[in-house]
Amino acid sequence: MSKGITPRSQNYSEWYNEIVQKAELADYAPVKGCMVIRPYGYSIWENIQRVMDAKIKATGAQNAYFPLLIPESFLKREAEHVEGFAPECAVVTHGGGKKLEEPLMVRPTSETIICAMFAKWIHSWRDLPYMINQWANVVRWEMRPRLFLRTTEFLWQEGHTCHATREDAEAEALKMLEVYRSFAEDYLAIPVLTGRKSQSEKFAGALETYPIEAMMQDGKALQAGTSHLLSQNFAKAFNIQFQDQDGSLKHIWPTSWGLTTRLIGALVMVHGDDNGLIIPPKIASTNVVIVPIIMKDADNARLLEVCESLRKTIADAGISVNFDARDQYSPGWKFNEWEQKGIPVRIEMGPRDLKNNAAVVVRRDTSEKKTYPLAEVPAAVKTLLDEIQVNLFARAKKYRDENTHEPKSYDEMKKILDEKNGFMRAFWCGEAECEAKIKEETMATVRVIPFDQPKDLKPCLACGHPGKHLAVFAKAY
Amino acid sequence: MSKGITPRSQNYSEWYNEIVQKAELADYAPVKGCMVIRPYGYSIWENIQRVMDAKIKATGAQNAYFPLLIPESFLKREAEHVEGFAPECAVVTHGGGKKLEEPLMVRPTSETIICAMFAKWIHSWRDLPYMINQWANVVRWEMRPRLFLRTTEFLWQEGHTCHATREDAEAEALKMLEVYRSFAEDYLAIPVLTGRKSQSEKFAGALETYPIEAMMQDGKALQAGTSHLLSQNFAKAFNIQFQDQDGSLKHIWPTSWGLTTRLIGALVMVHGDDNGLIIPPKIASTNVVIVPIIMKDADNARLLEVCESLRKTIADAGISVNFDARDQYSPGWKFNEWEQKGIPVRIEMGPRDLKNNAAVVVRRDTSEKKTYPLAEVPAAVKTLLDEIQVNLFARAKKYRDENTHEPKSYDEMKKILDEKNGFMRAFWCGEAECEAKIKEETMATVRVIPFDQPKDLKPCLACGHPGKHLAVFAKAY
Numbered sequence: 001m002s003k004g005i006t007p008r009s010q011n012y013s014e015w016y017n018e019i020v021q022k023a024e025l026a027d028y029a030p031v032k033g034c035m036v037i038r039p040y041g042y043s044i045w046e047n048i049q050r051v052m053d054a055k056i057k058a059t060g061a062q063n064a065y066f067p068l069l070i071p072e073s074f075l076k077r078e079a080e081h082v083e084g085f086a087p088e089c090a091v092v093t094h095g096g097g098k099k100l101e102e103p104l105m106v107r108p109t110s111e112t113i114i115c116a117m118f119a120k121w122i123h124s125w126r127d128l129p130y131m132i133n134q135w136a137n138v139v140r141w142e143m144r145p146r147l148f149l150r151t152t153e154f155l156w157q158e159g160h161t162c163h164a165t166r167e168d169a170e171a172e173a174l175k176m177l178e179v180y181r182s183f184a185e186d187y188l189a190i191p192v193l194t195g196r197k198s199q200s201e202k203f204a205g206a207l208e209t210y211p212i213e214a215m216m217q218d219g220k221a222l223q224a225g226t227s228h229l230l231s232q233n234f235a236k237a238f239n240i241q242f243q244d245q246d247g248s249l250k251h252i253w254p255t256s257w258g259l260t261t262r263l264i265g266a267l268v269m270v271h272g273d274d275n276g277l278i279i280p281p282k283i284a285s286t287n288v289v290i291v292p293i294i295m296k297d298a299d300n301a302r303l304l305e306v307c308e309s310l311r312k313t314i315a316d317a318g319i320s321v322n323f324d325a326r327d328q329y330s331p332g333w334k335f336n337e338w339e340q341k342g343i344p345v346r347i348e349m350g351p352r353d354l355k356n357n358a359a360v361v362v363r364r365d366t367s368e369k370k371t372y373p374l375a376e377v378p379a380a381v382k383t384l385l386d387e388i389q390v391n392l393f394a395r396a397k398k399y400r401d402e403n404t405h406e407p408k409s410y411d412e413m414k415k416i417l418d419e420k421n422g423f424m425r426a427f428w429c430g431e432a433e434c435e436a437k438i439k440e441e442t443m444a445t446v447r448v449i450p451f452d453q454p455k456d457l458k459p460c461l462a463c464g465h466p467g468k469h470l471a472v473f474a475k476a477y
Numbered sequence: 478m479s480k481g482i483t484p485r486s487q488n489y490s491e492w493y494n495e496i497v498q499k500a501e502l503a504d505y506a507p508v509k510g511c512m513v514i515r516p517y518g519y520s521i522w523e524n525i526q527r528v529m530d531a532k533i534k535a536t537g538a539q540n541a542y543f544p545l546l547i548p549e550s551f552l553k554r555e556a557e558h559v560e561g562f563a564p565e566c567a568v569v570t571h572g573g574g575k576k577l578e579e580p581l582m583v584r585p586t587s588e589t590i591i592c593a594m595f596a597k598w599i600h601s602w603r604d605l606p607y608m609i610n611q612w613a614n615v616v617r618w619e620m621r622p623r624l625f626l627r628t629t630e631f632l633w634q635e636g637h638t639c640h641a642t643r644e645d646a647e648a649e650a651l652k653m654l655e656v657y658r659s660f661a662e663d664y665l666a667i668p669v670l671t672g673r674k675s676q677s678e679k680f681a682g683a684l685e686t687y688p689i690e691a692m693m694q695d696g697k698a699l700q701a702g703t704s705h706l707l708s709q710n711f712a713k714a715f716n717i718q719f720q721d722q723d724g725s726l727k728h729i730w731p732t733s734w735g736l737t738t739r740l741i742g743a744l745v746m747v748h749g750d751d752n753g754l755i756i757p758p759k760i761a762s763t764n765v766v767i768v769p770i771i772m773k774d775a776d777n778a779r780l781l782e783v784c785e786s787l788r789k790t791i792a793d794a795g796i797s798v799n800f801d802a803r804d805q806y807s808p809g810w811k812f813n814e815w816e817q818k819g820i821p822v823r824i825e826m827g828p829r830d831l832k833n834n835a836a837v838v839v840r841r842d843t844s845e846k847k848t849y850p851l852a853e854v855p856a857a858v859k860t861l862l863d864e865i866q867v868n869l870f871a872r873a874k875k876y877r878d879e880n881t882h883e884p885k886s887y888d889e890m891k892k893i894l895d896e897k898n899g900f901m902r903a904f905w906c907g908e909a910e911c912e913a914k915i916k917e918e919t920m921a922t923v924r925v926i927p928f929d930q931p932k933d934l935k936p937c938l939a940c941g942h943p944g945k946h947l948a949v950f951a952k953a954y
Contacts, residue, residue, distance in 0.1 A: 010741075027594065027598075029544045029590070029594070030548070030551075030590070031547065031548060031581065035544075036541065036542070036543050036544065041541075042541045043539075043540070044538065062516035063516065063520070065513070065514040065519055065522075067506045068511075068545075068583070069583075069616070069629075070613055074507075087573065087574045088954050089567045090546065090571070090572045090573075090581070091569060091571040092568060093568065093569075094567070095568070095629075096564065096619075096620065097564050103569070103571075106545070106546075106569065106583070113507070117506070121504075136614075137545055139545065141572045141574075142573075143525065144536075152546075153545050153546065312616065328603065473706070
């Protein structure tokens with residue numbers, strides 16, 4: 001059934017590129033580094049948006065929209081920020097047929113332009129916390145693009161908040177980290193590690209970056225979302241002050257947090273198999289497809305009628321279902337297509353099933369087939385969808401746990417990373433030079449420093465100096 | 478109550494700018510020509526999106542996402558199109574720290590990039606109609622920006638479809654025009670004229686442009702949405718061909734259609750009064766606000782409790798309601814704020830109402846106040862919201878009809894346009910030179926050539942040559 005798809009074991013990267021295109025999630029755009037998100041891929045993004053938008057609003061943030069084009073001088077006001085982002089920017093130098101006096105940057109992220117507006121809107125402690133979210137496109141020049149994973153333009157939500165104290169801002173950043181964790185695990189069925197980034201891996205302009213990190217099926221890590229406690233330099237550079245209850249003027253404490261279309265790439269890489277995608281039921285735009293097995297000399301009119309009636313019953317039960325009655329394709333062709341697209345459940349019905357008043361139900365995650373009396377199909381499908389959601393998470397977690405190692409020595413860590421990747425739990429001295437050396441020698445970086453730290457810190461696995469953290473190292477996308 | 482708002486009669490343009498900002502719909506951005514859509518303004522856009530997205534999907538179109546940056550050479554492939562849009566483009570000349578080999582245009586509209594992808598995806602008559610929609614930002618350099626009405630960057634949906642025949646494409650363009658008309662009238666309560674544009678007013682690259690045109694309270698016209706039958710040149714320039722049922726290769730027929738954040742400006746200008754906005758209930762994010770009248774020595778705890786219970790009953794009836802219990806503002810201050818923001822219904826409740834087990838219900842459109850027993854309030858509010866929706870439309874239609882004229886002579890038309898604006902229904906020869914002369918002399922353009930044309934065409938009002946159409950002329954935003 002996997003016609004034309006390179007197996008994962010042969011070339012994971014090729015497999016990824018092929019199924020993203022064959023499943024019609026996305027296509028390369030005729031613009032360097034950019035992609036087109038096709039309707040099937042966009043329907044998954046719409047579901048991510050629907051769930052995340054409600055979660056974000058439930059925290060008290062409100063949606064707004066800020067300009068795409070940011071004056072170069074704004075970016076320069078926060079030193080670390082401009083150093084991190086300026087090299088990646090697309091620059092508008094001409095507009096309306098004229099050369100501009102000041103170049104405009106296509107937003108790589110919106111801290112600066114949003115801070116400029118916060119300074120205008122925030123006056124009093126009563127205005128705090130001030131919580132804004134934006135669904136937008138951003139541009140970061142990409143030299144080695146990969147569909148969804150790294151593209152010059154991508155879509156995301158970016159939250160920006162202001163608080164009266166560092167404690168409040170830190171609590172907000174951690175609250176959003178938890179929102180991201182629960183979304184990734186409960187909806188995308190992707191187990192993630194949480195914690196903090198090392199200083200060299202954090203966001204340009206953040207005091208702390210809190211990521212969710214997932215493991216792909218090649219043992220590499222993917223940062224799937226980040227929440228930042230920002231430096232108060234943003235408040236100072238843009239002069240965001242408020243009058244506190246005691247009458248004094250103070251600078252606010254900012255946070256920002258974002259999730260991107262990269263998550264669709266993560267979905268593919270965590271759950272897909274050699275036959276194509278597997279979309280978790282809670283985020284799939286279509287959960288069930290019904291394929292009639294049309295045969296010569298059979299009562300096909302009656303078959304189509306019963307299939308349509310089954311479709312209606314399933315839809316009435318609140319399950320998204322597609323009846324694939326197209327007559328130009330064979331059942332086998334259709335099975336292949338819906339497997340590639342990762343529809344969680346397929347229902348097949350042929351002349352014999354019709355006679356038996358039954359249907360065959362096939363789950364995408366395990367390929368298990370079972371025949372049910374027609375009347376029992378909707379309930380069986382409902383149960384199955386829950387089971388698939390749970391199974392996908394359990395399977396991904398089992399894979400991650402099996403590929404998480406606690407190497408006894410730096411040599412062992414190098415050997416494992418060389419042979420098969422995976423997450424390395426290792427003590428680390430916390431020094432940037434040591435981290436850089438590890439990266440150079442193994443290509444692995446500190447993905448996350450987990451919040452839960454052991455009481456006894458052993459020496460740094462790489463340099464032998466006193467350990468400061470237990471960190472998780474891995475090669476990453 | 479209209480503290481600080483310039484009356485419409487004094488300066489309509491000032492009035493507009495002030496209420497857009499005072500109601501916190503939008504703010505000027507620190508980037509020339511751009512705006513920030515604030516949460517209250519964005520909540521209206523979200524409601525527009527929610528309704529329109531469902532209507533668009535119901536026609537069979539699917540959402541997708543195409544790149545922001547378009548190679549300059551793409552824009553040049555369709556001669557009329559590039560002539561119309563190139564002068565308005567923002568141009569990216571540098572990316573990733575280097576000068577680009579080919580400049581990229583920030584999309585002013587996406588026909589070219591989408592046509593390039595259509596050519597890759599469309600092969601057979603079975604693929605048609607191919608219907609795509611995108612919610613996106615676009616940039617068109619604006620010399621005289623106005624919040625929502627004309628901004629360098631704006632948000633919109635742009636639909637792009639391909640059809641086998643010109644007839645099919647024309648039917649699609651007209652179907653979407655009807656979707657726009659019904660949305661404007663049924664949800665925004667804005668009466669609109671439909672028809673076709675003159676050749677000089679149509680979209681750059683269209684054979685026909687079908688607009689919806691609304692009248693603002695200063696008698697000027699605003700184009701509130703357009704649907705285009707595009708020239709087949711797009712199909713030829715990008716080589717979008719399909720194999721027809723007879724085996725022959727044919728070029729597709731394209732359409733495109735769009736609605737923008739400009740609609741929010743139209744809402745303000747059609748319904749607003751000297752006290753602020755009036756948002757039609759069907760598109761308001763909050764339909765009802767409850768304001769408690771706190772008095773010294775009254776049982777305020779009990780009052781707040783009863784208000785909260787009323788809020789819950791109203792919310793349970795499916796009506797969006799806000800209980801404004803803030804203690805730092807007086808009731809009068811709150812009345813003023815919610816009037817400025819155009820919340821359709823206000824409920825006031827003070828100690829005497831509490832004693833009488835009653836509440837005062839005030840409608841925003843007429844300022845009419847009425848006291849109801851508490852138990853009757855939810856039903857009364859529901860009825861009132863329906864009445865307000867109907868009344869806003871009727872009021873706007875009455876205004877438009879009263880300001881639509883059938884001048885007997887060109888001099889009379891010039892006189893009316895000079896004195897008070899309005900829509901001029903006049904016979905026109907159909908010649909571009911005559912149209913240009915009228916525009917020069919009166920600033921009025923052909924807003925729309927209605928579909929319904931009289932059988933007897935009289936001579937052109939301006940030049941006396943044989944009339945070709947009855948057209949509607951007006952000054953426009």
